[in-house]
Each structure stands twice: as C-alpha cells, then as structure tokens.
Amino acid sequence: MNGLVAQHGYQVHYAGGKHGKPDLANKNFDSGHLMIWDPSPDSGSSFGEHEYTDNWRKLHELGHALTLKDLNTKYGEGRRMGGLGKQRTLREAKRSVEWEHLAAHKQRELASQIGIHISDDDFHRELNTVMHDAVHRAITGKFTEPGDEGFQPHAHKVPLEHAMKTLDDHAAMMGLTDHNQLMKKREIALALTDLLKSVIERNRR
Structure with missing residues (x-):
C-alpha cells in the first residue's frame, strides 16, 4: 500500500x-503528505484490525488527494470540518x-489497480456507510461510529442527490437562505432547539 501511495507522489503522516x-500546517496534500489517523483498534473509528x-x-x-482538484473546480476551497451554519x-x-462520494469511488478504483476487487453490493454498503457519516458530520460537525451505533x-x-437534499432540508430548517451564509450565535441556539424539537416529535410518531 505504501508503494501505491508513493507512486502517486505522497507519503504517510500518522496523527491522533x-x-x-x-x-496539517506543514504536512498536507500540498506538501505531499497523507494524514492517516492512528489505525490502532482503540483509537476510534477503527475496523477493529x-x-x-x-x-x-x-x-x-x-x-x-486525487479528487481534490476536480472538487475545487466545482466548489472552490472550503473548510473540511465543522457544523452546518x-x-x-x-x-x-x-x-x-x-x-467523500468522489473519494470512495476513487478508492474502489485504486483498490482494483492493486488486485482488490469489490463487488457492487459490498461497495454500495461501504459507500452508504461513508455517506451516512459524511452527512451527519456535515450537519453536526461530529464523527459517528456507524457500526457501534447499529x-x-x-x-x-x-444517489448522491439524497444526501444533498438532506443538507438542503436541514439548511432550510436552520434558516440558511444563502449557500455561503453562516449563522449568528443566537440563531444557532434557536435552530438547534427547533431541530431537537422536530427530532423528538418525529420519534413520537
């Protein structure tokens, strides 16, 4: 795996x-580094091995790393972490x-290049898990543990459109009328209260 990483001009930087x-200020994609979170089973978000x-x-x-250029062509630069609004x-x-959607597809392509072939069903399960976490993190700013959470x-x-609609729906509930808008602190508190009420109401049905 390190050979494939080096073949594309990168080296690994472990963290966490x-x-x-x-x-990340000195070791990032621009400097030719891939930041890999500690893969130890007790470090969080691990597959257990x-x-x-x-x-x-x-x-x-x-x-x-390999999809960043295409992503920035469409969206421009942007923060990778943090909650919506x-x-x-x-x-x-x-x-x-x-x-995350682009990276998952590129990941499958890279795996195929080194002889790891993933069936459509297995890929869709993996992609849907990645997207589940990505949408949750985009809204709340927090990572999930999908397997541990059942x-x-x-x-x-x-479809990717399903994830995008979820973001649009939450943005609308938070009163975000502009794609480049952030909320003020008071608005954030009110939006979180309304969001919590809607979740409680939905669970009562």
Missing part, C-alpha cells in the same frame, strides 16, 4: 491517538459530502 495532534484499518485509510485518503456554509457542507447500510446504490 499515540501519534499526537496532526501537523490494525492492518486492515491502516490500508483502508491510506486508500481512502489517497482518494481524497456554525463553522461551515451550505456550500462547504455539500463540498465535504461530495468529496447502522445497517443498504446493498443498493443510494
């Missing part, structure tokens, strides 16, 4: 867990979700 905070997690993350992050605009939230992905393709 036992590796400490990432040095060090080598598999390590290789999966390398392929996925390489997928991000708070740290990221709707444009940035959509950018981050579509980037998430069961479909084995059929869920």
Whole structure:
C-alpha cells in the first residue's frame, strides 16, 4: 500500500491517538503528505484490525488527494470540518459530502489497480456507510461510529442527490437562505432547539 501511495507522489503522516495532534500546517496534500489517523483498534473509528484499518485509510485518503482538484473546480476551497451554519456554509457542507462520494469511488478504483476487487453490493454498503457519516458530520460537525451505533447500510446504490437534499432540508430548517451564509450565535441556539424539537416529535410518531 505504501508503494501505491508513493507512486502517486505522497507519503504517510500518522496523527491522533499515540501519534499526537496532526501537523496539517506543514504536512498536507500540498506538501505531499497523507494524514492517516492512528489505525490502532482503540483509537476510534477503527475496523477493529490494525492492518486492515491502516490500508483502508491510506486508500481512502489517497482518494481524497486525487479528487481534490476536480472538487475545487466545482466548489472552490472550503473548510473540511465543522457544523452546518456554525463553522461551515451550505456550500462547504455539500463540498465535504461530495468529496467523500468522489473519494470512495476513487478508492474502489485504486483498490482494483492493486488486485482488490469489490463487488457492487459490498461497495454500495461501504459507500452508504461513508455517506451516512459524511452527512451527519456535515450537519453536526461530529464523527459517528456507524457500526457501534447499529447502522445497517443498504446493498443498493443510494444517489448522491439524497444526501444533498438532506443538507438542503436541514439548511432550510436552520434558516440558511444563502449557500455561503453562516449563522449568528443566537440563531444557532434557536435552530438547534427547533431541530431537537422536530427530532423528538418525529420519534413520537
């Protein structure tokens, strides 16, 4: 896997867990580095097996690096982390979700190049899990643990448009009328209260 990473002009930079905070100011795509979160089973968001997690993350992050140019052509630069309306605009939230979609497809392509062939059903399950986390993170700014939370992905393709509509719907509930709009602190508090009420009401039905 390291050979494939090097073939595309990158080297791995581990961070998180036992590796400490990432040095993204000096080690990023522009400097030829892929930031890989600590793949240890106890470091969070792990598949439970060090080598598999390590290789999966390398392929996925390489997928991000190789699709960044096309992403920026469509959306421009944008923040990769943060919640909708708070740290990221709707444009940035959509950018981050579509980037995960592009990276997952590129990851499958890269895997095929080194002899790892993924069936459509397995790919759709993996893609739907990635997108589930991406949409949740784009709205809340927080990562999820889909497997630990009992998430069961479909084995059929869920269109990207479904994820984008979810973002549009939440933006509308938060009163974000412009794709480049952020909310004021008071508006954020009111929007979160309304969102919580809608979730509680939905669960009562």
